Amino acid sequence: MASTPFGKAKACSRDFERDLMVNMGLVAEDLGAVPYVLCAAPSYFAQHGVPTSPHDLAEHNCLVHTTQKPVAARWHFAKGTESYGLPVGGTFHSNLEQAILLAAVRGVGIARLPEYTVSSELADGRLRAVFQGQVQSNRLIKAFYPRSKYVSTKVRAFIECIKKRYEPVPVGA
Numbered sequence: 001m002a003s004t005p006f007g008k009a010k011a012c013s014r015d016f017e018r019d020l021m022v023n024m025g026l027v028a029e030d031l032g033a034v035p036y037v038l039c040a041a042p043s044y045f046a047q048h049g050v051p052t053s054p055h056d057l058a059e060h061n062c063l064v065h066t067t068q069k070p071v072a073a074r075w076h077f078a079k080g081t082e083s084y085g086l087p088v089g090g091t092f093h094s095n096l097e098q099a100i101l102l103a104a105v106r107g108v109g110i111a112r113l114p115e116y117t118v119s120s121e122l123a124d125g126r127l128r129a130v131f132q133g134q135v136q137s138n139r140l141i142k143a144f145y146p147r148s149k150y151v152s153t154k155v156r157a158f159i160e161c162i163k164k165r166y167e168p169v170p171v172g173a
Contacts, residue, residue, distance in 0.1 A: 029159060031141040032166025035115040038075070038135050039127040043107040051110070054086055054131055061109030062088035066095045068112070069138065075112050076136035083136065114139075141166055 044061075051057055054077045066072045072093075076085045090109050094100055097117055104111035104118075105126050111118075112135065121127040143159050145151065 025147045026144045027147050029143045029145075031143055031159065031162045033137045034139040034141055035166070036112055036135045036137045036139075037115050037118055037122070037129050038110055038112050038131050039118055039122065039129045040104055040110040041107040041126065042128050044104075044109060045128060047107070051130060054134065057086060057088050057110065060090075061092070062090040063100045063103050063109045063111040064088065064090060064093040065097060065100045065112065066093050067097075076138070077131065077134045078136050079134050 048060060051060055054075070057075070062073075062075070064073050071085075073088055074085045075088050076083070078084075092100075092103050092108055094103075097113065100111050101113060101117055101121070103109065104113070105121060110130070114137075118127055118129075122129055141162065143162065145155050145159075
């Protein structure tokens with residue numbers, strides 16, 4: 001257990017969140033899942049082909065971000081009413097998101113990264129996304145704000161705006 005300004009806490013986000021809420025008098029509200037993208041450089045796809053199904057990833061070099069939870073080398077997808085996880089593997093593993101991004105841009109393999117990390121590379125064509133709308137994420141965006149009987153209109157409006165932006169697309173839509 002590590003010592004924090006909020007007391008002893010396990011290396012677990014739920015414990016940290018609980019400490020924030022109890023010791024700092026904060027409320028936590030889930031705003032939605034962080035959108036993830038599977039992507040690779042056009043040069044990678046030119047050399048190895050574009051996978052047509054998530055099951056094809058077994059034949060590709062997947063760049064594994066080792067800090068992704070719950071299992072870094074198992075990527076999750078949804079299509080139609082089906083939701084499933086697939087084991088992936090590859091020659092490059094890192095705990096640094098930027099290292100995974102750089103390897104993807106250099107054509108090393110297919111990466112699974114947050115949309116906000118790859119948005120400029122997708123926009124300028126250095127990366128190309130596959131399986132859009134099928135990549136699942138269990139990583140949540142949360143808002144923390146002071147516990148109060150009356151939450152300010154600005155805070156409530158901001159939270160509602162972000163919730164709307166990240167509301168889940170129903171499986172099968």
